Amino acid sequence: DAGVTQSPTHLIKTRGQQVTLRCSPISGHKSVSWYQQVLGQGPQFIFQYYEKEERGRGNFPDRFSARQFPNYSSELNVNALLLGDSALYLCASSLTGKDTEAFFGQGTRLTVV
Amino acid sequence: QKEVEQNSGPLSVPEGAIASLNCTYSDRGSQSFFWYRQYSGKSPELIMSIYSNGDKEDGRFTAQLNKASQYVSLLIRDSQPSDSATYLCAVTRSGGSYIPTFGRGTSLIVHP
Numbered sequence: 017d018a019g020v021t022q023s024p025t026h027l028i029k030t031r032g033q034q035v036t037l038r039c040s041p042i043s044g045h046k047s048v049s050w051y052q053q054v055l056g057q058g059p060q061f062i063f064q065y066y067e068k069e070e071r072g073r074g075n076f077p078d079r080f081s082a083r084q085f086p087n088y089s090s091e092l093n094v095n096a097l098l099l100g101d102s103a104l105y106l107c108a109s110s111l112t113g114k115d116t117e118a119f120f121g122q123g124t125r126l127t128v129v
Numbered sequence: 130q131k132e133v134e135q136n137s138g139p140l141s142v143p144e145g146a147i148a149s150l151n152c153t154y155s156d157r158g159s160q161s162f163f164w165y166r167q168y169s170g171k172s173p174e175l176i177m178s179i180y181s182n183g184d185k186e187d188g189r190f191t192a193q194l195n196k197a198s199q200y201v202s203l204l205i206r207d208s209q210p211s212d213s214a215t216y217l218c219a220v221t222r223s224g225g226s227y228i229p230t231f232g233r234g235t236s237l238i239v240h241p
Contacts, residue, residue: 058231120172
């Protein structure tokens with residue numbers, strides 16, 4: 017049974033560019049959350065989606081956006097990349113977003129140069 | 130004041146010893162508490178959850194919660210070198226939605 021899958025695993029972008037990260041949740045899970053983790057820090061919440069609706073948004077600028085598709089997969093978009101956006105971007109899936117079991121994907125390592 | 134605080138460590142313990150990891154939180158209405166393990170370069174893995182005051186044991190792991198003092202701890206008995214990782218404490222805010230706030234994590238090193 018496949019876990020949470022994220023693509024790509026690594027990415028290098030130039031300042032000012034745009035990036036799209038993708039996440040496929042565990043089969044049957046309807047909620048996806050996105051986190052940013054910079055080196056030495058814990059994951060910071062960016063977005064949560066459930067049944068294609070945004071349920072929560074963290075303290076991130078409008079350059080960050082996301083959506084969830086009918087098959088519950090999700091995309092995170094970041095526009096006008098800054099050097100400070102370099103981080104590990106994590107996707108977590110859960111059945112409803114309100115239960116306890118949230119499973120993380122392997123993450124996408126984004127480097128902005 | 131940060132919402133979830135952890136000592137970044139590293140905490141170094143010998144193999145076979147008990148490792149004690151601590152976390153404090155600021156939101157007195159916090160409802161759910163979690164410990165994740167994160168190996169270097171990998172994603173976090175949920176290892177324990179606790180919701181009520183007291184102890185919860187799962188194998189070599191024991192989570193302890195004291196809501197009055199606003200702290201949660203994780204004890205690892207018979208520590209193994211394979212337990213060497215960063216341990217993240219996560220807390221959900223009151224209000225019902227599962228959007229955890231993470232601490233910065235404590236690095237644990239178990240040396241042979």
